[in-house]
Amino acid sequence: MEIPADLKYTKEHEWMRREKTRVVVGITDYAQQSLGDITFVQVPKVGSVFKKGDVCATVESVKAVSDVYAPAGGKVVEVNEQLAGQPELVNRSPYGEGFLFAMESDEKDDEGLMDADAYRQYVESLS
């Protein structure tokens, strides 16, 4: 299972890549494997504002619907438009082409997120 070292992670299996005040958000390799074939992704609207922990997107697989929680608070500045036609990108490239959205976010909000080592331990504790 892929867990890139440069990302931060949540217990709900979101990842976040921070570049100063801009963060890119997606779901982890573990999450996409657990969900199976992803068939629909509801991304937020550009301009929407979330607090850390708010439901900011939903991901549907053949079997189930899952909420995605904002790993940090902020304002959405970009969404992955490709997912409308190719939701399977989340399966194929969860940390790349399958990202969900980007937002402007304050670094203070990173508190409580896991680094890659902690997330790997957390995932291993689940099985």
Add this chain to the structure above:
Amino acid sequence: METELTLRRTPLYAWHVAAGAKMSPFGGWLMPIQYDGIIAEHLHTRTAVSLFDTCHMGQFVIEADAVACGLDRLVTQRIADAPVGACRYGFFLNEAGGILDDLIVCRLGERRWLLVVNAATARRDAAHLMQGLSDPSCLNDLTGEMGKIDVQGPLSAEAVSGIAGAAVRSLRYYEAAELRILGAPAVVARTGYTGELGYEILMPSSRTLDVWERLLADGRAKPAGLGARDVLRLEMGYPLYGQDIDERHTPLEAGLERFVDFRKEFVGRQALLCQRSAGTRERLACLLSSSRRAPRRGQPVFFNGARIGSVTSGSFSPARGAGIGMGYLARWRKGTVVTVGEGSAPLEAMVVRRPFVEKRAV
């Protein structure tokens, strides 16, 4: 309580685990949900041939005259005049007409009947049969002793005739034959739960792994899990017991009246006749979503703001590229547009006729 320890395992359990299948409880058994992925397995079934482990399903053999022993009275389908080799789909009902189970009855001989029932209901079905049959000693519960593999898809005749012989090719839809596979006695029925050309093979549990591996050795067949099976059956509009049909609903409400023979006596007949003349309050409808989002089990369904029912099954349909589902709804006709779900993002769906996919070459 259902735990890993109390869950039953089929003769193919170790094979599934070694193949990397996701295993999950189903009907009291630990079953493979998927191997490569539900969509890939669905596609392989619709275009080639897939193998499904269905050893969890209940199997009974009754050796007696169907009318004299009471079997005919316990099922809704017409069986007494079925020719040897014929399979018939129908129901066990309670006195109120509620569905206790759906099952296939296959006439193996003049006085020999094979019943294939659902896994979760098998024990209750056994009790129902013990109580309803005039001589319970004619009932033989083979659940767990016999294994079952479903071979489904357009190439299934090639796959099955490869191990069971060319006689398989002469079977028509809903016909079965007793023959030998790899030296062991087996029943092959041209039935299934996918809408594709397909066969269900019953054989002793001890031989099930051999048969499974021989079918795979052909190279064209691949294993498919219960996840794909659920999508395939839903695309055909086939109900799943415990979800779309149950004790609280009758075959009339489920739109399955054609599997009820009112010309004979059966448990639940009076109740169904009353309901037929009074009319049903709600009926099972097929829902096609206007997007890739799927209706999900338990979601409420609204028409013009009023709640008219709820979803019993739902999934993404790879064949339609859209969400599909079923649910009991009051007041609908083909083309009715409804709203599914509550909250900020309900979805729109249209009531359509089943099946969701065009007629398959079963």
